[in-house]
Amino acid sequence: MHGLINRAIECFVRDTYGDACWDGVVRAAALDADRFEAMLRYDTALTWRVLDAITGTLGKSRDDVLEDIGTYLVSHPNTEALRRLLRFGGVGFVDFLHSLDELPDRARLAVDDLDLPQLELRECGDGKFVLNLRSELPGFGHVMMGVLRAMADDYGALVMLEYDGRCGGSENITISLVETAYAEGRSFHLGAQAG
Amino acid sequence: MKMQLEDAAAVLNVLCPMHVILSDDGTVLHSGATLQKLCHGRTLDGSQFFKVFDLRRPRDMRSIADLRRAAGQKLHLQLREAPHTGLKGVAVPWAHGAVVNLSFGISILDAVRDHALTSADFAATDMTVEMLYLVEAKSAAMEASRKLNQRLQGARIAAEEQAFTDTLTGLKNRRALAHVLRRLSSGPTGFALMHLDLDFFKAVNDTLGHPAGDHVLQEVARILVEETRDSDTVSRVGGDEFVLVLPGRTEPARLDAIAHRIITRLQQPIPFEGQVCRISGSIGTSLSDHYDPPDPDRMMADADLALYASKRQGRARHSFFKPGDRAGAT
Structure with a gap:
């Protein structure tokens, strides 16, 4: 597993529940080091051990934890860089949805050994979309639920999301767009603020 | 139209x-x-x-x-x-x-x-927005990389500070030596401390260059390891200074034999890239039996006195420190 993903999980726990909680996870998962390095690779089994330790520590289901991680990635001030990169995808939420097809390629432009699931958006009319994710690893669908929910907020769109389950290496999320300009949303300028 | x-x-x-x-x-x-x-x-x-x-x-x-x-x-x-x-x-x-x-x-x-x-x-x-995306993505990735490098650098410095090994020769370093001496001083086993200083090493460095000097130090390290037991400690404590700690070895005759074997081997010419490096060595030894309890600092200082006695006698010698020498040496 790419260190960026493990590091994101670690930062989610630290920023949301505090360093003491993360220390508990490190002990529960019997990790060698107390932090992940974003630019190293780790055994995938380690990632699952950490996730199991988190669900055990927080008393939440794995799906909920994964969705919370997705929300955290877009909405926490410490991950502002990622939110900005996602906002480059489009001017409005629908543009953003259509840009998801390119997301794995965009990610590879930045970090060439980061493999994200293949994403494909189908437009079903009446503001309904189905996002299909293909990956050898289960769980990305729930992370994506969190990302989509937070990005909808970011754009000020009102949406309903439904996770349609996993079949083989494929997961579907149904997105129903209720209103594109429901709230004001957060601002986004192409030029980064501070140089 | x-x-x-x-x-x-x-x-x-x-x-x-x-x-x-x-x-x-x-x-x-x-x-x-x-x-x-x-x-x-x-x-x-x-x-x-x-x-x-x-x-x-x-x-x-x-x-x-x-x-x-x-x-x-x-x-x-x-x-x-x-x-x-x-x-x-x-x-x-x-x-x-x-x-x-x-x-x-x-x-x-x-x-x-x-x-x-x-x-x-x-x-x-227009590719401009993609380029802006790329600039930000690369900056974020570089930042992560930079932080990793900083931490690795910090870890390297910390590891070096804690290291017990001399990187050039693979022998123990001064830190490790202090550790061994502390342990032996508080134990029941008597031991000898040999202080070896190379003769003519500076001439090798000056005339044949540092690579030749480094090669000589590595050869000396090999000889010292070969002439001692696994239970002995061989350490490099300065540029061309070595300290050997030999637990359970306190008979002067045996120690004198070991010291002379080492000196004889050090005097064999050492070939390096078509040239020949010639060095020798002087040794001073102090014995823990002469102290009650053994004090590592004093033993080191006394071995040093014996070493300089060897040098004064014309190099390539081995001398023992004897209680009573100290007063006359200063």
Whole structure:
């Protein structure tokens, strides 16, 4: 597993529940080091051990934890860089949805050994979309639920999301767009603020 | 068919939102919306092209005729007013005037901030937004990389400080030696401490260079390890100074034999890249039996005195420190 993903999980726990909680996870998962390095690779089994330790520590289901991680990635001030990169995808939420097809390629432009699931958006009319994710690893669908929910907020769109389950290496999320300009949303300028 | 101004403008508005259509006297007849956005407040249409833009290269371009002659060439321009954004351009003759299409080039990072540009300000096929994305993505990745390097550097320094090994020879270092001496001093086993200083080593370094000197040190280390047991400690404590700690070895005759074997082997010529390095060694030894309890610092100092006695006797010697020597030595 790419260190960026493990590091994101670690930062989610630290920023949301505090360093003491993360220390508990490190002990529960019997990790060698107390932090992940974003630019190293780790055994995938380690990632699952950490996730199991988190669900055990927080008393939440794995799906909920994964969705919370997705929300955290877009909405926490410490991950502002990622939110900005996602906002480059489009001017409005629908543009953003259509840009998801390119997301794995965009990610590879930045970090060439980061493999994200293949994403494909189908437009079903009446503001309904189905996002299909293909990956050898289960769980990305729930992370994506969190990302989509937070990005909808970011754009000020009102949406309903439904996770349609996993079949083989494929997961579907149904997105129903209720209103594109429901709230004001957060601002986004192409030029980064501070140089 | 001659293209009318409105037709041309309609096409260019979509394809090139940073274009200007100029009349034969350099008046702006029409300009793209993004270019207009750069000229905060002032209306571009109707103004004089050469008064708004400073044509930096090619030099001495003052008229539409000059522009038409430079058709197809890359132009370097700058806004005459602050923030003096740099621009790239290319001109094409049009009617009796010209069409000039502009872009930001490398000034794009400042330009999006200075002019509050959005994705909608660029043509749908323009790669600028992708480039901005890439710049941010790379900066974020570089930042992660930089932090990793910083931590690795910190870890390396910490590891070196805690290391017990001399990196050049693979022998123990001064830190490790202190550790061993502390342990032995508080234990029941007697031990000998031999202080070896190489003779003529500086000459090797000076005449044959540092690589030869390093090679000699590695050879010396090999000899010392071969002439001692696994339970002995061989350490390099200075440039050409070594300390051997031999637990359970306190009979002077045995120690003298070991010391002389070492000195004899050190005097064998050491070949290095076609040259021959010749060194020798002097040794001073102190025995823990002479102290109650053994004090590592005193034993080191006394072995040192014995070493200098060996040197004074003409090098390649071995001497024991005997209680009573200290008073006369100072």
